[in-house]
Amino acid sequence: MSEPVFKKTSMLTDAPTHYCPGCTHGIIHRLVAESIEELGLSDRAIGIAPVGCSVFAYRYFNCDMQEAAHGRAPAAATGIKRAVPNSIVFTYQGDGDLLSIGNCEVNHAAARGEKICVFLINNAIYGMTGGQMAPTTLIGMKSTTSPKGRDPEVNGYPMRGAEMLATHEGTYYAARVAVNNTKNILAAKKAIKKAFEYQNAGKGLSFVEILSTCPTNWGLSPIESLEFLENKMMPYYPLGVLKDKGAE
Amino acid sequence: MNEQILIAGFGGQGVLSMGKMLAEAAMAEGHEVSWLPSYGPEMRGGTSNVSVNISDKPIGAPIISPGDATCVMAMNLPSLTKFESFVKPGGLLLVNSSIIDKKATRTDITVYYVKANDLANELGNPKTANMIMLGAYLEKAKVVKPETMLDQLRAVFGAKKPQLVELNENALKKGADSAK
Amino acid sequence: MARVLMKGNEAIAEAAIAAGCRFFFGYPITPQSEVPEYFSIRMPEVGGTFVQAESEVAAVNMLYGAAGTGVRAMTSSSSPGFSLKQEGISYIACAEIPAVVVNIMRGGPGLGSIQASQADYFQATKGGGHGDYRLLVYAPASIQEACDLMATAFDRSQKYRCVSMILGDGMLGQMMEPVEIKPVEVKQYDNSWATVGWADKSRPRAVVNSLYITHEELGAVNKRLQAKYKEIAANEVMVEEFNMDQPEFVIVAFGTVARIAKNAVAKLKEQGINVGLIRPITVWPFPYCSLEKAAAMNSVKGFLTVEVSAGQLVEDVRLGVNGKKPVELHNTLGSVYPTPDEIVESILALKGRK
Numbered sequence: 001m002s003e004p005v006f007k008k009t010s011m012l013t014d015a016p017t018h019y020c021p022g023c024t025h026g027i028i029h030r031l032v033a034e035s036i037e038e039l040g041l042s043d044r045a046i047g048i049a050p051v052g053c054s055v056f057a058y059r060y061f062n063c064d065m066q067e068a069a070h071g072r073a074p075a076a077a078t079g080i081k082r083a084v085p086n087s088i089v090f091t092y093q094g095d096g097d098l099l100s101i102g103n104c105e106v107n108h109a110a111a112r113g114e115k116i117c118v119f120l121i122n123n124a125i126y127g128m129t130g131g132q133m134a135p136t137t138l139i140g141m142k143s144t145t146s147p148k149g150r151d152p153e154v155n156g157y158p159m160r161g162a163e164m165l166a167t168h169e170g171t172y173y174a175a176r177v178a179v180n181n182t183k184n185i186l187a188a189k190k191a192i193k194k195a196f197e198y199q200n201a202g203k204g205l206s207f208v209e210i211l212s213t214c215p216t217n218w219g220l221s222p223i224e225s226l227e228f229l230e231n232k233m234m235p236y237y238p239l240g241v242l243k244d245k246g247a248e
Numbered sequence: 249m250n251e252q253i254l255i256a257g258f259g260g261q262g263v264l265s266m267g268k269m270l271a272e273a274a275m276a277e278g279h280e281v282s283w284l285p286s287y288g289p290e291m292r293g294g295t296s297n298v299s300v301n302i303s304d305k306p307i308g309a310p311i312i313s314p315g316d317a318t319c320v321m322a323m324n325l326p327s328l329t330k331f332e333s334f335v336k337p338g339g340l341l342l343v344n345s346s347i348i349d350k351k352a353t354r355t356d357i358t359v360y361y362v363k364a365n366d367l368a369n370e371l372g373n374p375k376t377a378n379m380i381m382l383g384a385y386l387e388k389a390k391v392v393k394p395e396t397m398l399d400q401l402r403a404v405f406g407a408k409k410p411q412l413v414e415l416n417e418n419a420l421k422k423g424a425d426s427a428k
Numbered sequence: 429m430a431r432v433l434m435k436g437n438e439a440i441a442e443a444a445i446a447a448g449c450r451f452f453f454g455y456p457i458t459p460q461s462e463v464p465e466y467f468s469i470r471m472p473e474v475g476g477t478f479v480q481a482e483s484e485v486a487a488v489n490m491l492y493g494a495a496g497t498g499v500r501a502m503t504s505s506s507s508p509g510f511s512l513k514q515e516g517i518s519y520i521a522c523a524e525i526p527a528v529v530v531n532i533m534r535g536g537p538g539l540g541s542i543q544a545s546q547a548d549y550f551q552a553t554k555g556g557g558h559g560d561y562r563l564l565v566y567a568p569a570s571i572q573e574a575c576d577l578m579a580t581a582f583d584r585s586q587k588y589r590c591v592s593m594i595l596g597d598g599m600l601g602q603m604m605e606p607v608e609i610k611p612v613e614v615k616q617y618d619n620s621w622a623t624v625g626w627a628d629k630s631r632p633r634a635v636v637n638s639l640y641i642t643h644e645e646l647g648a649v650n651k652r653l654q655a656k657y658k659e660i661a662a663n664e665v666m667v668e669e670f671n672m673d674q675p676e677f678v679i680v681a682f683g684t685v686a687r688i689a690k691n692a693v694a695k696l697k698e699q700g701i702n703v704g705l706i707r708p709i710t711v712w713p714f715p716y717c718s719l720e721k722a723a724a725m726n727s728v729k730g731f732l733t734v735e736v737s738a739g740q741l742v743e744d745v746r747l748g749v750n751g752k753k754p755v756e757l758h759n760t761l762g763s764v765y766p767t768p769d770e771i772v773e774s775i776l777a778l779k780g781r782k
Contacts (some may be wrong), residue, residue, distance in 0.1 A: 008500060023702065024677050042626070043625055043626060043627035044625040044627070045625060045626075046497075046623050046624070046625055048493075055639060056639075057626075058635050058637055062626075062633065063625070063626050063633070064623035064625055064626045064633060064634040064635070065633075065634075065635050065636070065637075065639070066492070066496050066623055066635075066636040067636065067638065067639055068489065068492065068493075068519075069489060069492070069516060070491070072485070072486070073491075074487035074490035075481070075485075075486040075487075075490045075493065076489050076490065076492050076493030076496070077493060078479065078486075078490050078492060078493060079451070079453065079489070079490035079492060079493025079494030079495070079496070079497075079501070080493040080496065080623065082451065082477045082479065082490075082492060082494060083451055083477070083493070083497040083499045083501070084497050084624050084625065086625075087497075087624065087625045088625075104482055104483060104484050104485075104486065104491070105482070105485075105510065107480075108482035108486065109512070112479075119468055177543070190441040219741055225701040268433070271433055271604060272433050275431065275433055275606045281433070281604075281605065281606060282603055282604070282605050283433070283603060283604035283605070284599065284602065284603040284604075285602055285603070287458070287459060287542070287598070287602050291604075305604075306570075306695070307687075308687045308688065308690045308691035309687050309688040309690075309691050309767075309768060310603050310605075310684070310687070310767075311599070311688065311765055311767075312765035312770065313768060314767070317768075366583065373637065422452070
């Protein structure tokens with residue numbers, strides 16, 4: 001018998017995920033899970049699932065999990081972290097959950113400097129409810145509630161999460177990453193891991209926005225979706241570290 | 249005993265605190281008490297009032313209904329206008345005649361005019377007008393012993409502001425003397 | 429401990445600490461703001477945590493998170509703020525998280541007034557948010573009773589893994605009365621379900637959740653919840669029956685209004701009219717049994733429900749009396765509280781003397 005060259009992280013359960021073919025949620029789940037395991041934080045981790053495509057995240061992350069009301073994950077995370085200060089608390093939220101209905105909760109959690117990790121999965125659309133406009137939907141991008149394309153006169157402008165969160169004094173780390181190719185995936189892993197390291201060291205809120213795809217609701221093939229992410233999303237949502245108090 | 253005392257005046261006249269002082273003293277003497285303030289925007293400069301019940305039995309309604317008050321202390325004119333009718337027949341009405349130039353209209357109650365602000369000014373501290381009024385009330389109603397009230401003053405101001413114990417004690421006495 | 433004169437809102441907070449509560453999440457709103465103010469002073473002194481949330485919505489979800497780790501935690505608000513909390517309370521009820529909430533009622537609907545009211549009775553007793561759930565609702569009439577019930581509220585929330593509510597009004601919150609905060613024996617219940625980090629692998633992975641996407645799963649959860657509410661209804665009813673020896677009429681009222689009604693009972697006695705009072709202490713579960721019993725008494729000619737709302741409590745009274753005797757309503761609106769004399773008038777009207 002030869003040694004296995006690859007093993008699935010123990011921080012993911014064996015439950016089959018419900019994500020659509022070509023969706024990059026699976027990659028992001030793995031990056032978060034691997035980071036927790038590699039840092040030896042599995043026994044202390046408590047995750048919070050959102051409402052949206054990743055609503056079933058509590059089935060997949062192999063740690064204690066709470067499922068929060070729509071947008072309220074950072075508030076629930078606040079309660080958990082205050083009650084169990086030694087825990088490693090993370091929220092995993094979509095762009096509707098975090099930037100629309102939960103905009104208040106995430107900004108105040110950051111302003112308070114809650115010692116938690118917040119992961120925003122930005123795919124510029126509402127996935128679970130069937131392709132409606134998100135706060136991150138690009139100008140001109142069609143959705144079922146902006147059928148002629150997002151018009152700033154009618155719908156306003158897309159919102160940049162990482163930049164906004166970076167403004168808060170209580171935010172320790174804010175970065176935007178993407179999972180469209182190997183290089184970016186490795187960079188994303190690094191950012192996610194750093195977020196957990198900072199929390200483990202008792203620092204303030206760490207925020208990582210991850211650009212993701214939605215082939216189903218974008219009406220594109222998985223390959224085309226990765227190209228859309230690179231060519232259309234990245235110019236509006238530039239990658240990079242927006243704030244790193246640990247590097248200052 | 250079943251005293252139902254309604255104290256009313258401008259916000260800042262110390263209406264709520266004189267009510268609290270009275271309730272604390274009555275409780276210390278073993279009575280049942282309740283203290284119910286008006287609250288909200290009227291605290292800030294408008295007319296504020298407090299209802300204090302003192303009884304030997306468990307207190308029912310903490311609200312004092314019109315015609316039920318054993319005593320009303322009116323610290324300003326709007327309070328006299330509003331609450332004169334609350335005094336029960338044979339009850340007591342104390343009017344701060346320093347700033348209320350009107351007379352009470354009822355003839356079925358006992359009315360005393362207390363120059364609370366003038367007497368307070370004589371003590372050199374206009375803020376003690378509430379204690380002057382309370383002193384007058386205690387002299388008339390004998391609800392709690394002066395010693396118990398003094399203990400309350402010590403408990404409230406005590407170690408931090410001992411000079412205020414003496415000042416307020418003097419105010420209570422001056423008020424009592426004025427009602428003798 | 430000797431009796432001390434305390435404001436209702438502050439006494440409620442102190443009683444919660446005595447009951448083992450160490451986590452409070454809230455947001456200021458008149459007339460309950462002294463609750464968060466008091467906790468902000470006391471929690472650090474007892475090694476607890478106070479967080480002023482950015483909204484009532486956030487506060488109740490902080491409660492969800494913290495109580496989901498098994499600790500004793502609570503939030504409080506007043507009517508408009510309490511409407512905002514309903515989403516979170518529904519989730520907490522479904523996720524079967526033990527939690528305590530306090531509503532110091534004020535006038536409504538809308539922004540209403542800041543004065544006391546009882547108009548959140550339906551919201552408190554019939555669920556409040558979406559879905560089939562109930563809260564265990566205690567309606568104290570005095571500050572001492574509020575403190576004593578706080579210990580019960582925390583214990584039962586842990587025992588049944590349900591939401592307990594203290595339902596007071598602005599009068600109870602703002603008034604002062606002598607109170608003794610009694611020491612509470614804090615009983616520990618199994619909380620292996622709680623999310624504290626999965627270090628103890630002898631238990632299953634903990635998931636605090638209210639999503640059950642299949643008919644089978646959601647059906648099973650609802651059946652479990654309903655069985656629990658049935659058990660609570662069977663075991664947890666609290667009621668005061670006052671002057672119920674062959675009364676001619678029976679007044680039904682809860683909270684501070686029941687105290688006013690007691691004055692009316694005394695005044696009626698002076699006139700030679702024997703009137704009883706049924707005061708639900710738990711408004712859910714409602715003491716229907718007391719009303720059934722009273723309705724069956726030969727002496728009782730009718731019931732008078734007294735409430736500061738448009739006819740909410742009276743519906744439960746009618747369910748209990750079940751048509752056996754007339755049930756009349758004496759209610760006031762706009763945060764106006766009835767006087768004992770007005771209640772006396774209504775009883776006299778019932779008696780047909782006028």
